[in-house]
């Protein structure tokens with residue numbers, strides 16, 4: 001079995017916009033000609049917008065390249081819906097047909113609730129919450145749903161041959177309303193069959209044992225360039241035989257992949273240079289043959305392209321949604337380099353060896369020679385698949401460990417995204433509520449953004465790229481604890497060095513107060529704020545959240561004797577205050593050494609004990625208090641982004657100009673996408 005390096009740093013920013021206040025504020029901003037970052041809020045979600053500064057300064061050819069890559073990014077939308085759950089496309093189509101064709105009262109509360117459900121389905125790319133992966137439900141009755149179907153005479157529902165509308169309703173309704181059907185997308189619980197119990201569409205009719213047996217056969221422990229087994233396929237049982245259905249231009253998802261390839265072919269014609277052209281063409285070849293060896297060759301070409309101004313991610317990349325950690329969801333990001341801000345990450349990557357030499361881990365687990373860490377700050381130009389609308393804020397790819405070892409990796413910080421978050425967050429009241437002192441608030445306002453960006457830079461470019469495995473230790477040794485431990489390692493590396501004088505010496509920060517702001521925020525988030533994303537009574541499950549909880553709780557406990565982090569209670573409100581930043585830094589270093597030891601030696605028991613002891617359970621009283629305080633602020637805890645739109649002007653079949661537009665109607669964008677980018681057949685059976 002091949003576990004991958006989990007490397008997208010999901011959104012760690014929890015200081016989010018308050019809807020009511022913010023809407024007013026942004027309206028005012030708009031009136032004054034400023035940009036509106038906040039679009040709308042519903043359920044526990046907010047829809048934001050990002051800007052693409054610098055687009056107008058690109059050359060005509062570069063704009064054209066971005067346009068083609070953006071189209072390719074949008075063409076895989078259906079794939080992600082289908083991967084998330086077998087009937088997502090059927091459900092989405094049914095809901096959209098109602099939304100567009102219902103002839104009854106569209107102003108009623110019921111209809112509004114119906115639309116909120118549809119928007120949630122769009123946002124989560126399916127019927128399971130994008131973060132908790134649990135099924136969510138509409139706040140309407142099944143009877144009303146039946147009425148909606150009945151009163152949408154022009155709708156083109158996906159009826160089976162000879163099926164009546166009533167039969168159709170009876171078939172679709174339980175998929176939406178029955179809590180026992182596909183209750184959870186990704187089940188990770190110890191002791192259950194995580195394959196059979198997960199609703200995710202990577203497997204059908206097979207058990208966890210069968211999946212393990214199937215891939216064990218393929219795995220050769222002596223291969224030091226192993227392919228990423230199972231990455232781009234669905235495993236199904238056909239006539240009693242376990243069979244892989246590969247995603248390719250001739251296989252599963254061919255209808256969408258064909259379109260992606262069409263746009264990639266156009267992109268290749270306007271590539272900036274031969275290196276870039278070569279990897280785009282190799283990616284096309286991979287989509288055509290579905291061969292994971294071709295995928296590896298592509299990644300080697302792609303990781304070596306560090307000079308192009310424009311870059312992209314397009315493919316089956318991250319494995320977070322597979323309970324087995326093998327199969328990847330489809331995603332796409334189009335971007336270009338932010339030259340000015342990239343100077344910062346270049347300083348970091350140029351000094352990667354210094355950081356590795358000075359890291360507090362056992363020399364046996366350090367890299368003697370750090371190579372190929374290329375880091376840049378990018379401006380996101382388009383999001384697709386698993387990156388839309390909830391985008392990461394940093395990415396470090398490729399994931400294959402042997403490619404990282406032999407060819408290095410590319411690490412990016414997505415600064416127009418973090419900027420948009422920050423803009424939407426100011427004035428939400430979250431800082432005022434959860435910071436203990438005015439001083440802490442002021443520090444966060446002054447240095448919070450730069451501390452965040454540096455944390456992301458170092459997490460991606462240094463953290464994930466640091467350390468080495470002892471010979472004979474397999475990537476898969478830590479099993480389901482691999483992912484949170486890997487994130488711990490990267491976070492701790494960033495935290496430890498953020499407060500190093502070297503940072504000041506390198507001119508990356510003006511003084512160590514930046515690190516203080518970073519530490520304050522990390523602990524505030526790890527011990528309190530991130531809990532706002534979890535329902536009372538539930539455990540922490542998501543890898544990045546387990547990581548943050550583990551680090552914060554461990555440091556809190558280990559530093560108790562010296563009062564490093566103090567828990568204060570004022571008028572029934574809890575605060576965590578850092579009394580000794582230097583000591584806290586030492587604790588970060590101590591834990592980093594231990595987590596690196598766990599990874600390098602494949603110490604599964606120690607890894608499991610660490611995560612289970614500090615990263616899973618939540619103090620129920622504290623959790624309730626945090627949820628209550630947060631609810632008062634009326635800030636939805638999850639954010640996602642609408643895309644910008646590129647409009648091409650053509651003359652005689654040739655593109656003469658491309659303009660960027662900033663749509664601000666989420667429903668409209670979603671219906672437009674469904675109209676223009678729905679390529680996969682809808683599955684009824």
Ligand code: ZN
Pocket residue numbers: 006007008009459464486487490
């Ligand atoms: Zn990471």
